[in-house]
Structures are given as structure tokens and as C-alpha cells.
Amino acid sequence: MVDLFGGHPDTTHLSDSDVQFLDTTLRDGEQAPGVSLTPSEKADVARELDAVGVDVVEAGSACTGPGERETISRVADLDLDATVTSFARGVEHDVDLALDCGVDGVNLVVPASDRHVEGKVGSTRADVVETTVHLTEYAKEHGLWVEVLGEDGSRADLDFLERLMDAALDAGADRICYCDTVGHATPDRTLDAVSRLAALGPTSTHTHDDLGLAVTNALVSVAAGADLVHATVNGIGERAGNVALEEVAVALDRGYDVETVDLDGLYDLAATVASATGVPLAPNKAVVGENAFTHESGIHTDGTLKDDAMYEPYPPEAVGRERRLVLGKHAGRAGVRAALDEHGVDVTDDELAAVVDQIKTIADRGRRVTDADLxxxxxxxxxxERDRPVELLDLTAASGGATPTASVRLSVRGEERVASGVGSGPVDAAVTATREALDLDATLESYHVDAVTGGTDALVTVEVEVTRGDRSVTMGASDADITRASVEAMLDAFNRLLSTGGQVATAET
Structure with a gap:
């Protein structure tokens, strides 16, 4: 057991292998509203989970349908080091479907609270125990690893939950699981329940975040004797989500010296899941959020420059991240000078003061101040004079036909390039043509028409935010022609990004 409470329980036999993860991103995580993963996306996520050392991967629920079974089979065929399982309801047919998928085991879910026993499945406590024993024996006879989960266990009568899980272990289950299915439990309830189950045999914990207590309850479960934590990457899942794998892993490592997975792969794993699910990472998300290791405040930046650990609980490199000192309205002289030094720019004290003033002016207008801006x-x-590797030589756009088209002629470091594109309108077509000509791996994050003057020669100001790798820049351009203003803004953004170390692909590539 891990001691989270300063003396109890005993930690003398704790080792790195005492706590493992079962990742249910591909099953419980996919049950988040709007999330649907393709077979190839599930395979990619499973491979990354295996690469960081997750011990059990729940690949899906075989009873969902033929498509899901095909996907589970694909994950099972990846030859992962991890144990691959399928979720199975308390019916024999679900176990058969899981067997057909070639998985290593099943996560057998049976009702534990009276609300589920009587209200959901219309059964009795005695019948649930009998069915659980039968299904456990059936799955074991067919060579499966078996984990029995008591659904809604946090609201169950603990005497019955203990009786049910003990019967499962006697029937041959490899482990039992405490489930806070609706994120209802408080830490003291979790401690009581998991302590009783862990005294019976190998115990897992499955916590949700409806009360914001998922990580706390997972850690309390480990303190109470659980040795396997169910989690999802980025904490995605139904309602408020499941406990986040990366948060529990880092908390155990940094707070209690318990190693579970390879922490330096967590950020890449988080990015893969965010991209596949379409659920973006919140900027303030622990461990993997954009702001987790980002400092803007002058006081914090100055302290961080003096001592990396001044305002960070652990180094960003531990989880595959980098520290970022960003510039904004709270920026101080020390942080700005450090950012300039990083780019090899020497400034006098007067020049530094002028740079700081301009940064604050830009930030006060609500704009981000990026490295390129700096x-x-x-x-x-x-x-x-700024280097402008890309210049616009000519632009034509037409929208009179069925499909708007545009062509651009650019000078890229003296080399002339011509490209054309189509789009939903002339601006879209022109932007497409520009990107085609540059073959630059940059993303247009936002496009905004900022202002329009009056009169027949009205000027339109277009503002774009463009990202390339981990660098982004916001640029604006004005012109009477909105299409030209859009292309000029894009090119200014590309030039800024290229001036901070990027390259445009050559004609041969």
C-alpha cells in the first residue's frame, strides 16, 4: 500500500511494480459525447499506450456491434505487451463475443448497488452473486484473464459489495474492481470501500470526476490497497470524464516515488488522443495543457530564470514538455531580455524598455505576443529591416463561376512560384493557392476581418493567426481588396515564422 496519510497504511513493501494502469480511453473514453474513433485511430492510440508502459488496454465493448468487434480484433492483433481486454456485461453472450475478438481478457461488469440490481436489471442480490460466479468460471474455463467490476460500487451496501467480490475471487477472478460509476464518492467512502475489497484480493479502482475528486479518489484507492488504476488519457469519458491517466501517473511519481509508466511519453500520447477524439486540451489542464509550464508574470518569469523549480512542481522535460516564457501584459524586463537572449538579440537598457512597452501595448489590445512578434x-x-523570404508578385481571383478560383505568383527567396486553388469563396481559394505555392507545414488557426472603413474605397483589415510547430504568430494587413489583404496577412505571418528558424520547401521536395 502507498502511504498518502502520513503513517498508515504500511509502505515498507512498496515497489515500482505495485501500481499499474488499465487504460479505458478506447471504451469509456469513447463514450464521451461526440467521440467516435476509427479502427486505425484506436490502433494508433493502443500502440502509444503500450509504448509508455500501460499494463492493460481495454480496447472496447464487443457487444456494441460488428464494427466495434472488428476494431477490438485489430487491437488484439497488434501483439502488444499490454493485456488487451473487452468490456463485457453480465451475460454469457458478451463473453463469447469477446472471445471471438481474440482478446486476452474481459472486464466483466455486474450490478453492485441496489439501484442497479433491482432498478436496472430487475434482479436480486442472490441472483447477481450466482450469475457472477457462473460467468467468472465460464470466462476462466475459456482461458481469459478476468476482472470483475461491481458497477455503482460506491453507492452499494458495502457488506453486499464485499460478499459479491469475494464470490468472484473464489470463482477464479484474477482481480476485482471498485467502481465509482457516477463520480459520487468522497475520499473517506473510497478509503472504506477499497480497504475492505483489497483485504480480499487484487483490487482495481475506477473513478469518475463528477465531483472533481477523480484523482483524489484514485490516490486514496491506492493508499487503501488498490494496485491497478482504471484511467483515460486526458480524462475523457462520460459526463465530467474519467480520472486522467497522466495526472495520476505524475502524482504517484512526484508525490510518492511510485513509477507506473514512462512519463516522458505522456504529452505525445495526450496530443494523439486529443487529435483523434476532437476533444482539445484545456490550456490549464494539468501535465499536458498548454499553460502547464508557461510563465508570463514578471515575478514568476524572473524567479524561474533564477531557479527552474521556483514556480514549477517538476521539470517539464519529465513529461515530454518544454518550458515556455510567454510575453504579455504581465511581462517584466527580465523575461523579455531572456526571450531576446534566446534568439541571440542584444539590446541596450533603453531598447529593452521600448520593447517591453510595445509588448504591453499589443497585449492590452487582447493580442497574443509570440516569439515572431517579439x-x-x-x-x-x-x-x-526584416527579412522577407516570401513576396507577393501577383494575385488573381474569380468568383463569377460555379467554383471560385484564384492563382498567385510568389517570389520565394528569389525563386518564382505559381499556384492555383479553389475554395468556397475567392478568399478561401486564394489562401489555398498561397499554401500550395509555399508547401509550408503551417496551420491557419483563425481568420478575422478586423475593421472596415466607410466609402467606396473602403479598407478591409484582415487578421490571421498561423501556427507552425510550437510557434504561432498573429498578423494583420489592410487593403481595399479583402482577398489581397488576406493573402498579404498570411504572407506576413509566414515571413515572421520563417524568420524564427523555419524553411520553405524547395522545388525538388
């Missing part, structure tokens, strides 16, 4: 400001303050 370099452009420094160039302006020091009177340097």
Missing part, C-alpha cells in the same frame, strides 16, 4: 518589435526598435 523579433519584429526588436527589429523595429533597433531600426533593422
Amino acid at each position: 523579433l519584429a518589435i526588436a527589429d523595429e526598435v533597433q531600426g533593422r
